[in-house]
Amino acid sequence: MNIAWIFYLQGVKAALSYRAEFWINFAGSVGSQFCVAFFLWKAVFLARGTDTLQGFTFAGLMLYSLLVPLVERSVMAPDMMGIAGEIYDGGLSRYLLYPLAYFQVKYASSLAQSTLYQGQTAVILAVYAAVFGSSGITPVSLMMGLTAIAFAGWLGFWLLANLEMLAFWADNVWSLAVMNRMAGWLLGGGMIPLAFFPAWARSALEWLPYIRLLSFPIRCLLGQVGWSEWLFGLVMTVAWSLVFAGTASLLWRKGLRVYAGVGI
């Protein structure tokens, strides 16, 4: 059996080893984020006395707000991938001793979590569609959105891998991962849709990687993206992924030179 597949299955088992916590955490985080967004936008719509804001109806904003935590969990691993920890405690050595492609193994584990979260997303969307109607989500938009999520997951992996590999030199990189998450949350349209940003900010954000992690996949799911924009978005996602994969490879080579293998 392919090594990556074995690690993928192990990742699924690890994620499900504490099932009650897994589902409680899922319901708690998605439910609370949606609840805060619901009341925030309700207050804004009431104060403004309007039916639409920046092209969003209240129902549309609610669907967007529901998709944010779901897509975020699929593309940005909630915890660090363990690369930094393995550098600090010497666990990296086992990957160096055996004929394993390190990033392949790590990506397989990360993909395992992402797959589970995508499954949760599909369940929630199905429930939403059953209760409130499709709200612009069609089989085509679903296909475009899930493809964008898969590509975004790859980008999210390389982005985080770069930060974690700074552990070869830095004492602790946890704070960098948190900063990355916070930046993705605001600049990727997690906190509020990017349509609410000034035009100059939207133009600038279009060229940053964060928009590909959240806003772009969500807009694809909502059917707000045409074919040409979808293709351009995927190309940009791949381009950023390749940039970060390149820097990760560089950091890996340089980092191994200073790696002391503590804990062997």
Add this chain to the structure above:
Amino acid sequence: MIRYLRLYAHFMRFSISKALEFRLDFFFRIFMDLVYYGIQIGFYQAIFMQTPLLGGWSRDQSLVFMGGYLVVDAISMTLFSNNMWMLPVAINRGDLDYYLVRPVSSLFFLSLRDFAANSLINLGFAVGILAWTVLRLPEPPHAVSLLLFLAMLPFGAVLHYQMHLVSLLPVFWMGSGSNLHGIFYSFARCMERPDRIFTGWIRRLLVSVLPFCLMASFPARVFLEGPHWPILLHFAAVITAFFLFIIFIWNRGLRAYSSASS
């Protein structure tokens, strides 16, 4: 009491010397919180491009509220957060044994032993942001309201700690506590919004059983709308009730604790 204060002084000394051993991480953490502050300011600026009022507050008033919850968050990060991160691990791995045999309150020791020196610097930034937001107000603040506001914010941080602790205590009965932090921080986002945007039973929940809306909203209301005794009494009653509840659950948890791999 004096013994506990002296013990806390030792905690601070050890924590500061430990933090300064890892200087790059120390500065990363300061920068991380500054990013958080920048995001919060950016968020409120973006929201007020769409609406003149939020939960009955204008832009300037909402920014004072925001400054208040940044201070609450910074105090909580400085005094409690690092300790809360380690609490489930200590219980799960049986490290709690080392605290139970010491001649001081185990809850005191576990809650306060790690003082986050980097967050103390961020507390300075948060206070600076709060001062900036207060000075932006079109009318000068009333002295009594301002003093009450400043006095209530540390208690908001205590309530933040209490809620964090309550969210973690199920680890005594569950196998792992790693996801409990995630649930707490998801709910803690309610603290970052004015309490009056919430309505119905959710609002009642958020000012009583899950009192995230008390932490910064109630102090801000006292400041912006004048001292109001029911608010002050409500605030004090919830903090006292949670203190008693925590003592009760902690003692029940210790009875269920079976050392390593509990």
